Amino acid sequence: MLIQDYTAELIRGYGALTGRMLRIMDENGVVQEPDLVPALQDEQWLELYKAMMLTRAADDKALQLQRQGRMLTYAPNTGQEAAQVGPAAAMGKNDWLVPAFRELGAWLHRGIDLKSVYLYWYGNEFGSHFPEGVKVLPIAVPIGTQLHHAVGIAMASNIKGEDDVTVAYIGDGGTSTGDFSEALNFAGVFNAPVVFIVQNNQYAISVARGKQTKAVTMAQKAVAAGIPGILVDGNDLFAMYAATKEAVERARSGGGPTLIEAYTYRLGAHTTSDDPTKYREDSEVEEWKPRDPLRRMKAYLIRQGLWSEEQDAALYEQYGAYALDVFRQVEAEGEPKVEDLFKYTYKEMPAHIREQYEEYVQYLEGKVD
Structure with a gap:
């Protein structure tokens, strides 16, 4: 089994420091490890590519809207779509997704509608209200705190005798947190x-x-916890799906947790409040562009006779128009209400919060200055 074999090396102290990486498809969309390609039909891979394309188009539109002053600070996803859609597709229907804040592709693929995502970045608290039955936790901006929630959910599944698996995300910087x-x-x-x-x-x-960790890989951080770890090309949709599928099924069968390092690159800024030109060279970004996960998957699909450049351009335009229409619905709901800040943190407001809320209501009613 892929994960178990790779993990054996990591636990013994060899694979963790070799830099060996799971890669199935090269940068030109050519399969290099045919025996490791997951058992999905080409039509299914096409649908996953479309999911990545929707992520890219919605992401691009959000950046445009934010620059127009119509959206608050936004965290771009460009370049990381395979690391998001691949794992989301490998999960079971009843599994839980616990995100950080840069998992747009995973949210959309797991049932969160784009309007909710845009509401969140618009500053509307209702953007964290997900449909009943969708097992996705809200966006978590505090770094690392969501992992405790993920482990708690997973342990609860065990205690209740369920076979649900929890998939949790964090960034590379988050691995340095307690x-x-x-x-x-x-x-x-x-x-x-x-x-x-x-x-x-x-x-x-x-x-x-x-500069933020001396670890040779993030995957090797699993060794100290005594759990499997694997380094994966995060821009390879095939590899991300394969590694996550194996890890999820291993967890479901009682094998416990796995750490997957998705080795990718943030082509854009950290957020729209960030200027990446102050800390990295443009040449570095250009070096990573040929590794773009959409570029690789598109090349594969065209080679398989399932796609074309013309279809690609048309779909991107269609998704861009859809994203703009969704955002117009968000704008039509009006500016976020200040009172919402009080309503959605606790099931029942603590006394000191209720006191502040009541004072705010009195201010609105003109009873206090």
């Missing part, structure tokens, strides 16, 4: 059915990966 280490340790000790995915996009905000 929350990350605590979550991995806890998951390992209790054999929780959870898969941790590190989107290693090479920068912890403005700090280059090599």
Whole structure:
């Protein structure tokens, strides 16, 4: 089994430091490891490519809208679509997704509508209200805190005798937090059915990966917790799907947690409040562009006779128009209401919050200055 074999090396202390990476498709969309290609039909891969395309188009539109002053600070996803859609597609229907804040492709593929995502970045608290039955936690901006929630959900699944698996995301910078280490340790000790995915996009905000950790790989951080770890080409949709599928099924069968490092690159800024030209060279970005996950998958599909450049351009335009229409619906709902800040943090407002809320209501009614 792929993960188990790779993990054996990691646990013995060899694979963790070799830099060996799981890659099935090269940068030109040519399959290099045919025996490792997951058992999906080409039509299914086409649908996953379309999911990545929707992610890219919605992401591009969000950036345009934010620059127009119509949206608040936004965290771009460009270049990381395979690391998001691949794992989301490999999950079971009843599995839980626990995101950080840069998982647009995963949210959309797991049932969160684009309007909810845009509402969130618009500053509307209702953007964190997901449909009943959609097992996705809200966006988590505090770095690393979501991993505790993920392990707790996974342990609850075990206690309840369910076979649900939890898939949780974090960035490379988040692996330097105490929350990350605590979550991995806890998951390992209790054999929780959870898969941790590190989107290693090479920068912890403005700090280059090599300056925020001395670890040769993020995957090797699994060794101390006694759990499997694997380094994967995060821009290879085939590899991300294969690694996650194996890890999810391993967890479902009682094998416990796995750490997957998705080795990718953030082509855009950390957020729209960030200026990446201050800490990285344009030449570095240009070097990564040929590794674009959409470019690779598109080349594969065209080679298989399933797609064309003309269809690609038309679909991108269609998705862009759809995204703009969705955002117009968000704008039509009006500006976010201040009182919503009080309503959605606690099931029942604590006394000091209720006191502030009532004072605010009195202010609106003109009873206090």
